[in-house]
Amino acid sequence: MSGCFHCGEPLPAGNGFTATLEGESRPFCCPGCQAVAETIIDCGLGSYYQHRTSTPPKAGAVPEELRRLQHYDLDDIQQDFVLERDHLREVQLSIGGLSCAACAWLIERHLSQIPGVTLIQVNTTTERARLCWDERQTRLSTLLAAFAHIGYQARPFLPHQQELDYNREVKSYLLRLGVAGIASMQVMMVGFALYEDLFPDIDPGLVQLFRWVSLWLSVPVMAYSALPFYRNAWRGLRNRALNMDLPVSLAMLFAFVASVYATVTATGEVYYECVSMFAFLLLTGRFLEMRAKRRASETTANLTHHIPMLARLETGGDEQEVAAKTLMPGQIVRVSPGAVIPADGDIIEGSTSVDESMLTGEHLPVSRRPGEPVFAGTTNVESPLRICVSRRLADARVSEILRAQDDALQDKPKVAVLADQLSRYFVAALLLATLATWLVWLQLDADRAFWIMLSVLVATCPCALSLATPTALTVATSRLTRGGVLVRRAHVLDTLPKATRMVFDKTGTLTRGKVALAKVSLPGALAEQRALALAAALESGSEHPIAHAFLPYADAAIRVGQRQNHIGRGVSGQIEGQTWCLGSGAWLNPGAEDRDLCVYLANEQGLQARFTLNDPLRDEAAELIRQCHAQGLKTTILTGDGSGQAEYVAGALGVSELRKNATPDDKLAYLRECAGRGEVCLMVGDGINDAPVLAGAHASFAMAGGTDIAKNSADAILLGDDLRRLLLARRLAAAARRVIKQNFSWALGYNLIVLPLAATGHVSPWFAMLGMSASSLIVISNSLRLSRI
Structure with missing residues (x-):
């Protein structure tokens, strides 16, 4: 082996860093790489070296850097970027040194072996990781050090840093764009004098002078403005991947080098104005693309700007201004x-x-x-x-929205993955077609071969193809957020247009969830106030809508021990040495025919109270069901309520099917039954008992007022509890699907038409440049139409 076993860099002369790994002696360029490799092998992750497609950067976090990581354990520092629930903590990390999918595999395997780590997900595209851990078993500094031990640098990801990075990128693009624009105008003015058709009698010496002037005016464009394209192309080649910047870079370099050769030898044509204008139009397209994506994500990015910096805090009868994030x-x-x-x-x-x-x-x-x-x-x-x-502000609803939106934008639906794969194959096919064109024209007309090859390379660049899907998905996700639908998982946009059945929970979903006590019946000797206080004690701490009906009757003197939730049935607990249960009639009063929404209270001696509750329908529920049926969607109410209230709601709304008295397992079985018939189900719910079915549905929506576990299990959240937004989401998803198809049709159609024209010499390089740039701008503009739905 001629290089370092870990990072691949050349070995210094006289290097003595070696280690025996898996029975073989391996050389290393430094003790850092040796330590990292030994850590990887000792953890049983040696297959990383077999499956990686590129080498990582040189390893070695020095001890002083590792000691600094301990600062991240301080609560005052963590409050800006760590989400805490009970003893579990979650953080988004920026990862340095990621080079391929094997790196993500290595990090996930290594971190998952550390006691206390409950989740580690690495996204190689965004170079970020999502990490959850139990604070009682490990600390953040230990986990960050674990990244360093296998050769990667991990730091907390901060949204305001993203804003700074974006502003820095905008300034860089504007500067590069300005240089390319000014240089292009100067080169065009000089190049105008070189057109033989317009100035046939121009002095040859003057022509050569203009060529040299054009050359020096083009150098800043090639050396500075076009640098991002070279970097991206080289990064792709280094990672053995073909990206759209490769043909772009080759086209510019080929044209520039050929023009320099023509200038030095005083023979042939020069295309300095084409190269400069090509770079300018490409940068313009990239800048517009960047702005379009930014505008598409501004809805959530700007949420942080709505939060005030200061708050008026009460302190002992007085008040003072403090930073809002410290509340x-x-x-x-x-x-x-x-x-x-x-x-x-x-x-x-x-x-x-x-x-x-x-x-x-x-x-x-x-x-x-x-x-x-x-x-x-x-x-x-x-x-x-x-x-x-x-x-805390880090746990506020606005912060949850930002995190969920960020996760959704990192998550790629199938159509986006397919588009990425298609773009890579398309670049390979394009390069082969370009090579074939050049070889054929060498036989037909060697003088024109290079320029025709250049036209093919430029005209068919798959910029529009690579933009077809991500731009549309970004705009659609942003529009949904602005419309009150927070997409947490990107596959929702794929699934919504395919849906054939809408499945609803009842309480808190089709009804308002503002359950009020209407009547109390007491079959025994228990007093009404005592019955209400016992019910309130049993329901204390519950997020279910029914629990809120008993909150006004709570008595702090009543203590509940051994409280136990019986999912889909109710709750039980020990009060003053006696077991009390509060729940459905199916559980505590089997065989009862309740036409209303009723909850029963029972103890070891039997039934003690019957509470009749009132939960009005949502105003928009009937219109939603009507429109679902108009669009050919079947509807189902899937509820754990076994009372006659379920029949009343189904009848009042005109729902196609009712399944009542359903446990969480029954609900999940129903979805599997539908899937077995080839149906695609969308589930809408809000309660703890809906969590399994929300997680198991093809796509699922949780109500904003629902429980945390329901919202965490769902694929999307209705932020305003307005059910009609389901129809907006479905309409927008269908529109996004159409726009993606239009973008693909245009991008592929344009390339199929322009390829034979360019290959036969009917498209000049400058016209190919204009066509390619216009194609990308059309795709971006078409995607932005989604923001107006």
């Missing part, structure tokens, strides 16, 4: 009319209207009273409020 649960803040709410919390004083459009897409303010929640970034419209902070 902690339990603190009290004041919010003036017209001010932006600085944190998620519950109103403890004041009634007002709140503009929640930045979260839900609904522009009409909603009324909020004491005891109701408000969210960071929304605007207090009318009256002053006192708010008790319920969550």
Whole structure:
């Protein structure tokens, strides 16, 4: 082996770093690479070296750098980028040194072996990783050091850093674009004098002078403006991948080198103006593409700008201004009319209207009273409020949206993966076609062979093909977020247009979920107030809508022990030495025919109370079901409620099928039954018992007011609890599918038409350049139409 076994770099003269790995002596360029390789082999991950397609950068985090990682364990530092739930913590990391899919495999395998790590996902495209761990078993500094031990640098990913990187990239593109634009204009003016048809009697010496002037004017374009294309092409070649910048770079370099040769030898044609204008138009297209993607993602990126920097915190009867990100649960803040709410919390004083459009897409303010929640970034419209902070800013709903949106944009649907693969094969086919064209024209007309080959290379560059899918998906995802639908997993856009059945939970989904107590029946000697207090105690801590109906009757003196949730049935617990149960009639009163929504309270002696509840239908539910049927979608209510309330809701809405008294396992079995018949089901739910079926559906939506576990299990979230947004999502997904097909049709059609024209010499290099650039701009503009749906 002529290079380092780990990084592939040349071995220094007289190097003595070797190690015996898996029975063979391996050379290394430094002790850092040797330590990394030994770590990988000792962890049983030696197959990494067999399957990697490129070598990583030189390894070796020095001890001082590893010691600095301990600062990341401080809570004050972690609050900006770590999400905490109980003892589990989650962070997004930027990874340095990723070079291929084997690197992602190596990191995931190595980190997953560390006790306490519950999840590690690496995305080689974005060079980021999602890491979850148990704080009781390991620390963040230990995990970051584990990355360094196998040769990678990991640091917390911060959104504001992304903003800085974007601004830096914009400035760089504008500067490169400016250099290319100014140089192109100068080269075009000089090149104008070289057109023999316009100036047939020009002095040959003057022609040669103009050629040299054009050459020096083109050098800044080739050496500076076009540098990003060379870098991307080289990165692809280094990783044994063909990307669209390869033919672009080859075209520019071939044309420039040929023009330099013609200038030095004073023979042949020069194309300095074509090269300069080509670089200028390519940079313009890339800049517009970057701006289009940025504008498409601004909906969520700008959410952070809605959160105020300062908050008015109450401190012992007085108030002071503090940084909003330092607010902690339990603190009290004041919010003036017209001010932006600085944190998620519950109103403890004041009634007002709140503009929640930045979260839900609904522009009409909603009324909020004491005891109701408000969210960071929304605007207090009318009256002053006192708010008790319920969550840190890092855990606020706006932060959850940002994280979910970021995950969705990293996740590629099948159509995007297919597009990436097609682009790679297309580049290979293009290079072969270009080579074949050049060989054929060498036999037909050697003087024209090079320039015809150049026209083929430029005209058929697959820029438009590579933009066809990602631009449309980015715009569609952004439009959905703006419309109140947060896509958490990208396959939703693939699945929505194919759906044949909509499956709904009942309580909190088709009904408002604002369950109110209508009547109390007491078959035994238990007093009504005592029955309500016992029910409230059993339901304390539950997020189910039914639990909220009993909250006003809670008695702090009643303690519940051994509380146990019986999914789909109810809850039980020990109160004053006796077992009490609160739940459905199917569980506690079998055979009862309840036409209303009823909950029963029972103990060891039998049934003690019957609570009749009222849960009104959502205003938009009937219209949603009607439109589903109009679009050919079947509808099903899948509910754990076994009362007559389920029949009433199904009948009032005109739902196609009702499955009541269904446990979570029954719901999952129903979806599998539908899938066995070839149906594609969309599930909509909100409760803990809906989590398995939300995770198991082809695509699933959780209501914004649903439980955390339901939202984490769903593929998308309805931010405003407006069911009609399901139809918007389906309409937009269908439109995105059409736009992607149009983009592919245009990109492939253009290339199929222009290829034979260029190969037969009917397309000059400058016209090929214009056609290729125009093709990319058409694809981008077509994708941006989705933002207006």
